[in-house]
Every structure is written in C-alpha cells, then in structure tokens.
Amino acid sequence: MGILSRIRAFWRRRIVHSAEHCIVDNRVFLLGLDKFYRDAVKQHERGELLSCARRVAQTLDVKPSPAPVEGYYTEDEQLTDYFRLMRGLQNVHAKRTPEVVALAEFQRLSNVTASPLYGRPQQTDKLLLPAGRDALSQALLDTSPEWTVPRLVAAADDAARARDDISLVGLAARCRDAVVLGALRESVVLYAEVQYLGIGPRREFVWQVDPELVRHANRFIEAFKALFGDELPAAVPNAAALYWQACEDNHIEGRCVRIGANATGSRHYHWGIFRGSDGVLRVQEFWHDEIWTTTRYRAAFRSRGRRPNL
DSSP states (O other), X not given: OOHHHHHHHHHHHHHHHOOEEEEEOHHHHHHHHHHHHHHHHHHHHHTHHXXXXXXXXXXXXXXXXXXXXXXXXXXXXXXXXHHHHHHHHTTSOGGGGGGTTTOHHHHHHHHHHTSGGGSEEEOOXXXXXXXXXXXXXXXXXXXXXXXXXXXXXXXXXXXXXXXXXXXXXXXXXXXXXXXXXXXXXXXXXXXXXXXXXXXOOOEEXXXXXXHHHHHHHHHHHHHHHHHHSOOXXXXXXXXXXXXXXXXXXXXXXXXXXXXXXXXXXXXXXXXXXXXXXXXXXXXXXXXXXXXXXXXXXXXXXXXXXXXXXX
C-alpha cells in the first residue's frame, strides 16, 4: 500500500471512530426552538406587524412609548419602532376599540397578541390589546410576594401543566431550568462557515427530549404556522442536528427580563442570565428602581461576563 493510500485509510478510520456525540436534550432543544422563533418572528415584526401597528396608532393618534426598549428590539430601527408603537397601543383604553375594530390591521394585532404562543390572553375592559399570561406570569401571581428563582421555577412548571400552557415560556417551564426559562421569556418580552485545520470529529446527534415536551412543542409550532404561515422545524428526532446548531447560534448569556413589579410600579423584579466563574450559566434575580434591559445588563458585565454588581 502506497503512502497516500495509508494516509487515506488512517483518516477514514479516525473519522469513523472519533464521533462527537451531540446530545439534544431539553435545554438544547428549547434554546434551538427559541432561536428559530426569534429569527422567524422578527421578519414579521419588521414588516407586516410594524405596518399594522403604524396604521392603528395613526388612527388612534397614539405616539410611540418612551419606555426602555427591551429584549432583541434594540437590534435595529424597525424592531425598535415596532416595540415603541406596541407599547403605546398597549396603554390605550378598551373604550377606543370601536374606532379601530373594523381595521384588518387591528384584527391582525389582536390575533397575534391573543395567540397561545404567548399564554392565555387577558382580555379586560380596560386595555385595547390583551397581554398573554404565560406560566411564569401565573407563577408570579401564585407566589406573590415571595419571589425567588427556585420557587418561581417550580410554580411555573405547575402552572404550565395545570393550564396546558404551550407558549414559548410554558414549554420552558416544563423542564424546570431557570436559565432556559429566563432566556425564552426575554424572547417574548413584547413577543455564519469557519474553516478548521485538519479534519474534525464526526458528529452524532442524539435526541433526548422528553416525549411530553415534544408533544406540546409541536402544538406551539403548529400555532406559529397558523398565525404567521412560516414553518418552524418540527420537534422530531430527525431534526436533532437542526436544533443543536440553532442552540449553538443562540446567544443567551446576558439576557435580562423584567418579569414583575411592586404594587406601585416603583420597583421592578428582574432575571438576568450570567456565566459564573465555573463557566456554568445561572440566573441572577434582582429588584431595581429602574427597568433593566438586556442591553443594559450586558453592558454592566464585569470582566469575562461575570455577574454584574447591582
């Protein structure tokens, strides 16, 4: 056997016997689903939903809200415009509904905000658009005023199962993972190839997602398709590689979300995701007089992304 043949045989054996097992567990799957959701919904928010919000706001003479821009809505001007307009519309009294109820744009916004993607819509006689009560919102109600990460994680899981919550947050709640729960809640706060030297190990993707979680996740995926027409990858073992890659691309460190406030609205309860000195992602809970956004929380990181001093 010539030298080239021996080299080729060596690399074939190495590739076969050096597989990298990529386990798609509950966390990987949900963070992958979160990435797919964010990428897909942003296109609608920048386009059709922004147009709808502009039309409804113009009809009602509603100005964009000056509130801090939360979540991924700081990424570009269109997303920021959509966030501010929706925050403004969310403050409009329900008595003005007759002025816009016949508008297709208003009906579209109503369908989106009332979707099970975001929990149970809280229709009241005071607000123009409903807010979605997901498992974490319900947990905040159920455990008030004693809010702690462990207590809320447990209560959110209970709420998701009791209320059959298939929202993005409801799915996260079912796996009792505070990091996933905080990351996915930030996604709904309003709603690259590298060449490596040599041959890397072959990857084998192993699907280890709980069957019950898969069943409810596929209901979420179908609800998204019904609402937006786009298809998210189905929660099936054959999609393990897709969800693994999406999870790798989903940068959740530093996400911060306000999930509650005191009775007067003068103090705000937040969860922020940080990486500890051991490299493990954790949730930092804190109260503050001001609303902290993901942008602000990330800017406050100490060296190497350690937990901010608050």
